[in-house]
Amino acid sequence: MPVTELSYIGLLSSDRDGWASILSEIVGMQRIPDAQPRTDYYRMDERDYRIFVETSETDHLGVVGWGVNSMEALDALSERIAAAGVVVDEGAADLIAQRGARAIRCFTDPEGYKVELAYAPPATEAPFASGRPISGFKTGELGMGHVVLHCAKYRENVSFYHKVLGFRISDYIVWADADATFMRCNPRHHSLALLNESLGMESGALNHIMFEMKSLADVGRAYDLVLDRKYPIIMTLGQHSNDKATSFYFVAPGGVGIEIGWNGVTIDNESEWQVAKYDSTKLWGHRMD
Ligand SMILES: [Fe+2]
Missing domain, CATH: 3.10.180.10 (2,3-Dihydroxybiphenyl 1,2-Dioxygenase, domain 1)
Incomplete structure (x- = not known):
């Protein structure tokens, strides 16, 4: 299977503080505040982040990030998507850096949801530190x-x-x-x-x-x-x-x-x-x- 996991979700919100309370204090994630301008990142495991919340005037889903486990898989999948008539963009260098990925492909699904395919092995060695005492997330x-x-x-x-x-x-x-x-x-x-x-x-x-x-x-x-x-x-x-x-x-x-x-x-x-x-x-x- 070319896509191997739900890798990350990006949210746009007028209430970043509200999300911070929920994701770190209730769900138990580790908040990495302002890692990028006006954006909080949240860890659940060994990955650099699994959720990010960016300040916006309106609240909606920003992007769903699906993971692949090799560059070859990323290229093969991109070709299949393009062959289906969907425009696939190579992620710009600043987006790749923002996502902490080796490579990204961006497209919009037939419904209009923004999707990213990411080849993004974990980059940090810092251990996950939960926002409240939990046994952890099944990831x-x-x-x-x-x-x-x-x-x-x-x-x-x-x-x-x-x-x-x-x-x-x-x-x-x-x-x-x-x-x-x-x-x-x-x-x-x-x-x-x-x-x-x-x-x-x-x-x-x-x-x-x-x-x-x-x-x-x-x-x-x-x-x-x-x-x-x-x-x-x-x-x-x-x-x-x-x-x-x-x-x-x-x-x-x-x-x-x-x-x-x-x-x-x-x-x-x-x-x-x-x-x-x-x-x-x-x-x-x-x-x-
Ligand atoms: Fe569900």
Whole structure:
């Protein structure tokens, strides 16, 4: 598979301080303030960063960064994308330096989301220092977590990620007015889910980002902190039907959903995996009222 992981996410926000409280004090990331002008970087593991938040007048998703593990993979994938009729730009030198990457390719997916492909092995040897005491994030070969995006051109965008970028389909969930496809690029059940315009959200909307903890206690303590600080809850603690993760969801600046989870399944034997279609996202909990 050419894309190997969800490598990083860039956010634009009018409330960098709000993000700082959530990402470092609640989620437990390490904040690297002002590493670039008006931008905070956040570490979750041995990587230089996994999230960056740049000051902006409006709140929205800046870029989704997908990782590849060689220059050859980067070039091969870029050729496939270009052959599909999507313009691929070589990242400028200052962007490559900003990202701490060896090389970057930039394009816009059929829906209009900005995407970067990055070959960016870790550059720092400084150990990860969590923002609060946690057992840590489940990352490594599984990447930083998952991202879920709404699409007006839902089928077209699913086809692009599946057929051009090489993501594999894990399963589908169709519920209420929502139709979602869950896709993987490594053993994590899904690094990307795309869904139609639904649940009151339109094209361009980042439904949520998921971070997976190494222990249920880390999720529980984050839940306590979210309740104590009265952040709006999107869904209470519950368990998903498809990836079996136990998680909860709350609202970050700009209406972005944050899911903090534990124990999602990994697909270690590709040949045995059966693609299923579910009619509910949950086994229990995940209440919205
Ligand atoms: Fe999720």
